[in-house]
Amino acid sequence: MSSPTLTDKVSKLIRQDILEGHLIPGQKLVVAELSKRYSVGASPVREALVQLSWTKYVKLAPQKGCWVAPMCKEELDDLFDSLKIISDVLLRKAMKSGCENWELDVLTSFHKLARVAHTPEQLNKSEWEQRHYQFHCALLEGAKAHNMYGFFSEIINQITRYRYYAINRHSDEALFDVSDHEMIMKLVLARDTEQATALLDKHLNKAHRYIESALTAA
Known part of the structure; x- marks a missing residue:
């Protein structure tokens, strides 16, 4: 498990990229790509995506993956x-x-x-x-x-x-x-x-x- 501080940092980075439109509604979020984007391991990225799903910025689907939450x-x-x-x-x-x-x-x-x-x-x-x-x-x-x-x-x-x-x-x-x-x-x-x-x-x-x-x- 990654440190809470690193997970929180990655969560804030992903959230800001969603807000600023670098990650768009409905876009598939691939852990490997995000790890490379933020220069961190896979664990803090996965944990950050779970955190963001709690605030409905990210949508998680078991066995299917993760997306930027759609808008309607x-x-x-x-x-x-x-x-x-x-x-x-x-x-x-x-x-x-x-x-x-x-x-x-x-x-x-x-x-x-x-x-x-x-x-x-x-x-x-x-x-x-x-x-x-x-x-x-x-x-x-x-x-x-x-x-x-x-x-x-x-x-x-x-x-x-x-x-x-x-x-x-x-x-x-x-x-x-x-x-x-x-x-x-x-x-x-x-x-x-x-x-x-x-x-x-x-x-x-x-x-x-x-x-x-x-x-x-x-």
Whole structure:
């Protein structure tokens, strides 16, 4: 058995290659080829693929092999339906019980997002996605609801694959506009629960439509 550290490293490398489109949905993943690609032995590759199957980035079929998980509109719709419900519940909880440290985290994560150049020509897509992810996490971490937040994390990690797929295929400047995020941040800090949750829902709907258009155009 390989070391957990090496397995985790290989898992992150494969995950990033899937996100960046170097390994495409439905592509067969051959252990020998991946071992050569990442200059590691077969054991950490096999273990990394099992790890990635837990987060649904990879599909394993006993006796048949392993593939990059496919994408489809039905799964995308299900993920966003779930994300909108859990985000609404968690944001309401966070705005009710969130402390000053939570408010500071929300403010800080927004400013970090806003500092990323957000025109398609200048954009560091990976950095944008990381900071976008951090902003949405910061909004909901104040809810103090460990199990629900774990469910949210699982969903948003799966949606990340779809987001990368979309931005790797066509650029839409509106997707990288921080105006929604800024207004959500201000409404959250003002503890305006109804307007904040309504705008977050609208924001998630826009992202859903953008990704869906990229997926159906493929």
